Amino acid sequence: MCISAEASFTVGVSLGITGVATLRSAGAKPLSWLAAVPALFAVQQGAEGVVWLYLNGGFQHTPVSLTAQYVYLMFAYIWWPTYMPLAVALAEPVPWRRRWAFVAVVGGLCISAFDTYYLFTADLTPVVVGHSIQYGQGVTTARMTYGTISLLPLFLTSVPKLWILGALSLIMFIGAEMFFPLTFISVWCLLAAVSSVVVWYVIKCYGEPIAL
Numbered sequence: 026m027c028i029s030a031e032a033s034f035t036v037g038v039s040l041g042i043t044g045v046a047t048l049r050s051a052g053a054k055p056l057s058w059l060a061a062v063p064a065l066f067a068v069q070q071g072a073e074g075v076v077w078l079y080l081n082g083g084f085q086h087t088p089v090s091l092t093a094q095y096v097y098l099m100f101a102y103i104w105w106p107t108y109m110p111l112a113v114a115l116a117e118p119v120p121w122r123r124r125w126a127f128v129a130v131v132g133g134l135c136i137s138a139f140d141t142y143y144l145f146t147a148d149l150t151p152v153v154v155g156h157s158i159q160y161g162q163g164v165t166t167a168r169m170t171y172g173t174i175s176l177l178p179l180f181l182t183s184v185p186k187l188w189i190l191g192a193l194s195l196i197m198f199i200g201a202e203m204f205f206p207l208t209f210i211s212v213w214c215l216l217a218a219v220s221s222v223v224v225w226y227v228i229k230c231y232g233e234p235i236a237l
Contacts, residue, residue, distance in 0.1 A: 028157050028215060030077035036218055037070035047225045056184070058112040060228055065100070065108075066218035072097040073211065076151055076158065083153050098149060098160060101210050102140035104218075106175055108134035113178040113187070125181055132174040136167060157208035168209070172198050186223075186230045193220040 044064025051060035075093035079085040084094075110133050114126035151162035176198065179191030197216035205212040 028077075028211065030074045031128035033070045033074035033077060035217070036215065037067045037074060038219060040064065040070065040221065043067075043222050043225055047076070050225065050228045051231075054231060055233055056116045057120070058115050059184075059187075059224060062109075062112065062224050063218075063221045065104075066214075069097055069100040069214060070218050072100070073158070073214075074193075079157070080151060080153055094149070094151060094160075095144075096127070098144055098210075101214050102144050103137045106136040106140070106171055109133070109175045110178045113182050113184070114221055116184050116187075117182050119183045121187075122181055122183055125130055126178045129174050129178045132170075136171055136174060139167065155205075155206050157205060158211040159208045160210055168202070184227065186227045190220060190223040190227065193223060194208050 040063045044061070044067050047060045047063055048057070050159035051057045054060075068096075072093045076090065076097060079087065079093075084090065101195035108128060110126055114123055114130055117123040117126050147161050151158045151160050155158075172195075176191055176194055179187055179194065182188075194217055198213060199222060201209050201213040201216060
Protein backbone atom coordinates (compact mmCIF):
# COMPACT_ATOMS: atom_id res chain seq x y z
CA MET A 26 0.00 0.00 0.00
CA CYS A 27 1.41 3.35 -1.01
CA ILE A 28 0.73 6.02 1.60
CA SER A 29 2.14 9.52 1.59
CA ALA A 30 1.78 12.96 3.11
CA GLU A 31 -0.61 13.84 0.28
CA ALA A 32 -2.77 10.77 1.03
CA SER A 33 -2.90 11.54 4.75
CA PHE A 34 -3.76 15.20 4.19
CA THR A 35 -6.38 14.34 1.56
CA VAL A 36 -8.05 11.85 3.87
CA GLY A 37 -7.76 14.31 6.75
CA VAL A 38 -9.40 17.18 4.86
CA SER A 39 -12.13 14.92 3.46
CA LEU A 40 -12.90 13.54 6.90
CA GLY A 41 -12.85 17.03 8.37
CA ILE A 42 -15.60 18.07 5.96
CA THR A 43 -17.51 14.85 6.59
CA GLY A 44 -17.00 15.25 10.33
CA VAL A 45 -18.52 18.72 10.38
CA ALA A 46 -21.54 17.51 8.41
CA THR A 47 -21.92 14.48 10.69
CA LEU A 48 -21.74 16.55 13.87
CA ARG A 49 -24.31 18.98 12.50
CA SER A 50 -26.62 16.11 11.60
CA ALA A 51 -26.25 14.55 15.05
CA GLY A 52 -27.18 17.70 16.92
CA ALA A 53 -28.14 16.78 20.49
CA LYS A 54 -28.83 13.15 19.61
CA PRO A 55 -27.29 10.41 21.79
CA LEU A 56 -24.99 9.65 18.86
CA SER A 57 -23.05 12.91 19.23
CA TRP A 58 -19.95 11.14 20.59
CA LEU A 59 -20.08 8.70 17.70
CA ALA A 60 -20.62 11.57 15.29
CA ALA A 61 -17.26 13.03 16.33
CA VAL A 62 -15.35 9.98 15.05
CA PRO A 63 -14.70 11.23 11.48
CA ALA A 64 -13.51 14.63 12.75
CA LEU A 65 -11.17 12.96 15.25
CA PHE A 66 -9.77 10.71 12.53
CA ALA A 67 -9.21 13.87 10.47
CA VAL A 68 -6.96 15.25 13.21
CA GLN A 69 -5.07 11.96 13.45
CA GLN A 70 -4.51 11.71 9.71
CA GLY A 71 -3.40 15.31 9.58
CA ALA A 72 -0.82 14.53 12.25
CA GLU A 73 0.55 11.61 10.25
CA GLY A 74 0.71 13.84 7.19
CA VAL A 75 3.07 16.09 9.15
CA VAL A 76 5.12 13.03 10.18
CA TRP A 77 5.50 12.16 6.49
CA LEU A 78 6.88 15.63 5.78
CA TYR A 79 9.75 14.97 8.18
CA LEU A 80 10.61 11.51 6.78
CA ASN A 81 13.17 12.54 4.20
CA GLY A 82 16.22 10.32 4.51
CA GLY A 83 15.33 9.52 8.12
CA PHE A 84 13.04 11.04 10.70
CA GLN A 85 13.95 14.63 11.53
CA HIS A 86 13.51 15.26 15.25
CA THR A 87 11.99 18.72 15.65
CA PRO A 88 9.34 20.03 18.06
CA VAL A 89 6.78 19.97 15.23
CA SER A 90 7.61 16.45 14.02
CA LEU A 91 7.71 14.98 17.52
CA THR A 92 4.41 16.62 18.45
CA ALA A 93 2.81 15.23 15.29
CA GLN A 94 4.26 11.78 15.96
CA TYR A 95 2.91 11.61 19.50
CA VAL A 96 -0.47 13.11 18.61
CA TYR A 97 -0.84 10.39 15.99
CA LEU A 98 0.31 7.57 18.25
CA MET A 99 -1.74 8.74 21.23
CA PHE A 100 -4.83 8.46 19.06
CA ALA A 101 -3.79 5.02 17.82
CA TYR A 102 -2.64 3.49 21.10
CA ILE A 103 -4.54 5.34 23.81
CA TRP A 104 -7.60 7.14 22.46
CA TRP A 105 -9.40 4.70 20.15
CA PRO A 106 -9.45 1.55 22.35
CA THR A 107 -11.47 3.45 24.97
CA TYR A 108 -13.31 6.05 22.91
CA MET A 109 -14.98 3.70 20.42
CA PRO A 110 -16.65 1.44 23.03
CA LEU A 111 -17.61 4.54 25.04
CA ALA A 112 -19.19 6.25 22.02
CA VAL A 113 -21.23 3.11 21.33
CA ALA A 114 -22.21 2.72 25.00
CA LEU A 115 -23.45 6.31 25.22
CA ALA A 116 -25.50 5.86 22.04
CA GLU A 117 -26.98 2.49 23.03
CA PRO A 118 -30.66 2.67 24.18
CA VAL A 119 -31.07 -0.99 25.17
CA PRO A 120 -29.92 -1.53 28.79
CA TRP A 121 -28.35 -4.98 28.48
CA ARG A 122 -26.49 -4.02 25.32
CA ARG A 123 -25.31 -0.81 27.00
CA ARG A 124 -23.93 -2.81 29.93
CA TRP A 125 -21.88 -4.99 27.61
CA ALA A 126 -20.58 -1.90 25.83
CA PHE A 127 -19.42 -0.48 29.17
CA VAL A 128 -17.64 -3.77 29.87
CA ALA A 129 -15.73 -3.10 26.65
CA VAL A 130 -14.99 0.43 27.90
CA VAL A 131 -13.31 -1.05 30.98
CA GLY A 132 -11.27 -3.32 28.73
CA GLY A 133 -10.38 -0.34 26.58
CA LEU A 134 -9.18 1.60 29.61
CA CYS A 135 -6.89 -1.30 30.51
CA ILE A 136 -5.44 -1.36 27.00
CA SER A 137 -5.05 2.42 26.99
CA ALA A 138 -3.24 2.33 30.34
CA PHE A 139 -0.87 -0.41 29.16
CA ASP A 140 -0.24 1.34 25.85
CA THR A 141 0.42 4.65 27.60
CA TYR A 142 3.38 3.00 29.32
CA TYR A 143 4.41 1.38 26.02
CA LEU A 144 4.15 4.66 24.11
CA PHE A 145 6.45 6.57 26.44
CA THR A 146 9.00 3.80 27.11
CA ALA A 147 9.46 2.13 23.71
CA ASP A 148 11.42 3.52 20.79
CA LEU A 149 8.70 4.33 18.26
CA THR A 150 10.80 6.34 15.82
CA PRO A 151 8.97 6.26 12.46
CA VAL A 152 10.65 4.84 9.37
CA VAL A 153 9.35 4.22 5.86
CA VAL A 154 8.86 0.52 5.08
CA GLY A 155 7.25 -0.51 1.81
CA HIS A 156 5.75 2.95 1.21
CA SER A 157 4.09 2.95 4.65
CA ILE A 158 5.26 4.11 8.07
CA GLN A 159 6.56 1.66 10.64
CA TYR A 160 6.65 2.97 14.19
CA GLY A 161 9.45 1.39 16.21
CA GLN A 162 9.56 -2.37 15.75
CA GLY A 163 6.12 -2.40 14.19
CA VAL A 164 4.67 -4.66 16.90
CA THR A 165 1.34 -3.53 18.31
CA THR A 166 0.87 -4.51 21.93
CA ALA A 167 -2.04 -6.91 22.47
CA ARG A 168 -3.15 -6.41 18.87
CA MET A 169 -5.96 -8.97 18.83
CA THR A 170 -7.28 -7.77 22.18
CA TYR A 171 -7.12 -4.20 20.88
CA GLY A 172 -9.18 -5.15 17.83
CA THR A 173 -11.74 -7.13 19.82
CA ILE A 174 -12.33 -4.40 22.39
CA SER A 175 -12.57 -1.68 19.76
CA LEU A 176 -14.81 -3.48 17.27
CA LEU A 177 -17.03 -5.91 19.21
CA PRO A 178 -19.41 -3.19 20.54
CA LEU A 179 -20.15 -2.22 16.93
CA PHE A 180 -21.65 -5.67 16.38
CA LEU A 181 -23.51 -5.86 19.70
CA THR A 182 -25.23 -2.50 19.46
CA SER A 183 -28.86 -2.01 18.46
CA VAL A 184 -28.07 1.32 16.76
CA PRO A 185 -29.28 0.87 13.15
CA LYS A 186 -26.61 0.34 10.49
CA LEU A 187 -23.69 0.65 12.92
CA TRP A 188 -22.79 -2.97 12.21
CA ILE A 189 -21.74 -1.82 8.73
CA LEU A 190 -18.93 0.23 10.27
CA GLY A 191 -17.99 -2.80 12.36
CA ALA A 192 -17.90 -5.11 9.34
CA LEU A 193 -15.81 -2.72 7.24
CA SER A 194 -13.42 -2.06 10.11
CA LEU A 195 -13.03 -5.79 10.82
CA ILE A 196 -12.22 -6.55 7.17
CA MET A 197 -9.66 -3.76 7.12
CA PHE A 198 -8.19 -4.85 10.45
CA ILE A 199 -7.68 -8.40 9.17
CA GLY A 200 -6.27 -7.12 5.87
CA ALA A 201 -3.79 -4.82 7.60
CA GLU A 202 -2.75 -7.63 9.96
CA MET A 203 -2.22 -10.13 7.14
CA PHE A 204 -0.55 -7.97 4.52
CA PHE A 205 1.08 -5.11 6.47
CA PRO A 206 2.17 -6.56 9.83
CA LEU A 207 5.16 -4.24 10.30
CA THR A 208 3.28 -1.08 9.33
CA PHE A 209 -0.03 -2.25 10.82
CA ILE A 210 -0.73 0.85 12.90
CA SER A 211 -0.28 3.27 10.01
CA VAL A 212 -2.24 1.18 7.49
CA TRP A 213 -5.01 0.17 9.89
CA CYS A 214 -5.62 3.72 11.11
CA LEU A 215 -5.78 5.04 7.55
CA LEU A 216 -8.26 2.34 6.49
CA ALA A 217 -10.32 2.78 9.65
CA ALA A 218 -10.36 6.54 9.04
CA VAL A 219 -11.71 6.03 5.53
CA SER A 220 -14.37 3.60 6.78
CA SER A 221 -15.49 6.14 9.39
CA VAL A 222 -17.43 8.03 6.69
CA VAL A 223 -20.09 5.36 7.33
CA VAL A 224 -20.84 7.20 10.59
CA TRP A 225 -22.52 9.93 8.55
CA TYR A 226 -24.91 7.31 7.13
CA VAL A 227 -25.52 5.87 10.61
CA ILE A 228 -26.48 9.29 11.92
CA LYS A 229 -28.85 9.80 8.99
CA CYS A 230 -30.53 6.46 9.72
CA TYR A 231 -30.83 7.07 13.46
CA GLY A 232 -34.41 6.81 14.68
CA GLU A 233 -35.23 3.63 12.78
CA PRO A 234 -36.73 0.72 14.81
CA ILE A 235 -34.13 -1.01 16.96
CA ALA A 236 -33.59 -4.63 17.98
CA LEU A 237 -34.07 -5.15 21.71
